[in-house]
Amino acid sequence: MKNLAIVGIGYWGKKLVSEFSKIANIKFCCSQGNPSNINWLHRNYPKVNFCKNFQDILDDSTIDGIVIASPIDTHFEYALKSLKSKKHVFIEKPISTNKKQGQTLLKIARKNNLEIFVGHIFLYHPVLSKLKKLMKKEKINSIYLGWHRFGPFKEKLSLDLLSHYIIILKEFFNQPKKLIVKSKIGCVTNCDILSLNVEFPKKLNCIIELNRVSSYKQREIIIKSNKNLYKWQDDFLLKFSKKDGIFKKYFSTSLFPLQIECKKFLKNMALKEKNYSNTEKSIQAVSIIQNL
Numbered sequence: 296m297k298n299l300a301i302v303g304i305g306y307w308g309k310k311l312v313s314e315f316s317k318i319a320n321i322k323f324c325c326s327q328g329n330p331s332n333i334n335w336l337h338r339n340y341p342k343v344n345f346c347k348n349f350q351d352i353l354d355d356s357t358i359d360g361i362v363i364a365s366p367i368d369t370h371f372e373y374a375l376k377s378l379k380s381k382k383h384v385f386i387e388k389p390i391s392t393n394k395k396q397g398q399t400l401l402k403i404a405r406k407n408n409l410e411i412f413v414g415h416i417f418l419y420h421p422v423l424s425k426l427k428k429l430m431k432k433e434k435i436n437s438i439y440l441g442w443h444r445f446g447p448f449k450e451k452l453s454l455d456l457l458s459h460y461i462i463i464l465k466e467f468f469n470q471p472k473k474l475i476v477k478s479k480i481g482c483v484t485n486c487d488i489l490s491l492n493v494e495f496p497k498k499l500n501c502i503i504e505l506n507r508v509s510s511y512k513q514r515e516i517i518i519k520s521n522k523n524l525y526k527w528q529d530d531f532l533l534k535f536s537k538k539d540g541i542f543k544k545y546f547s548t549s550l551f552p553l554q555i556e557c558k559k560f561l562k563n564m565a566l567k568e569k570n571y572s573n574t575e576k577s578i579q580a581v582s583i584i585q586n587l
């Protein structure tokens with residue numbers, strides 16, 4: 296069983312601790328020392344060691360991989376030190392705050408034949424896999440990607456939420472040609488509501504709307520093809536019934552994307568020849584949104 300260390304035990308870090316603990320040995324969790332997070336760790340995972348000093352993890356030769364779920368602006372620093380210490384790396388999306396940093400990490404990983412895996416969770420969602428199969432027989436004419444929620448406000452909206460949607464779009468189409476900001480509104484931060492038109496080399500209507508000061512929570516992607524109208528809402532795929540005039544459940548799954556993603560990372564660690572397509576996609580996504 297692989298030995299892992301996890302950096303960051305906030306909201307998403309806790310989920311990663313929970314999932315990885317089922318398939319690997321978590322030897323360390325490292326954070327800045329939020330008392331409630333430390334208490335959570337001791338209460339739920341008493342065998343996992345807590346440390347504040349990241350160097351303790353780097354110095355431990357038994358650690359095979361490091362999972363980074365810290366704030367986005369720390370991703371590069373932690374990943375760089377991990378790779379230089381010959382540790383495999385799992386980084387929560389995005390890989391970094393800019394393209395140059397991502398390329399640096401990939402270069403070091405390639406040189407040392409180390410896995411560098413970026414946690415773009417929707418890439419491993421069964422609904423996305425289903426849609427990609429459907430779109431091999433249908434042509435997408437327009438796509439709307441909307442996300443309403445309240446907070447969090449610590450991260451830049453484009454790096455936090457928009458990166459998810461750019462990576463999904465790249466699964467259907469080529470690299471976006473241009474992002475055009477329709478509106479940008481600051482409420483708690485300088486940008487909390489963002490509306491974009493996305494241009495592609497081929498004619499396609501694509502709109503993204505993000506709102507993190509919303510009174511309700513909803514994530515939806517609406518795809519109009521030459522044959523059907525689909526809605527990916529949360530963990531379900533719905534299909535519009537012309538007969539009844541409503542969306543009906545078309546596809547659902549009992550598989551959890553986070554579970555799939557974590558298993559994929561461990562599997563990739565064991566590969567003799569690494570496949571960096573996941574990392575390259577993340578770098579390309581960052582290059583598109585870094586200047587917004």
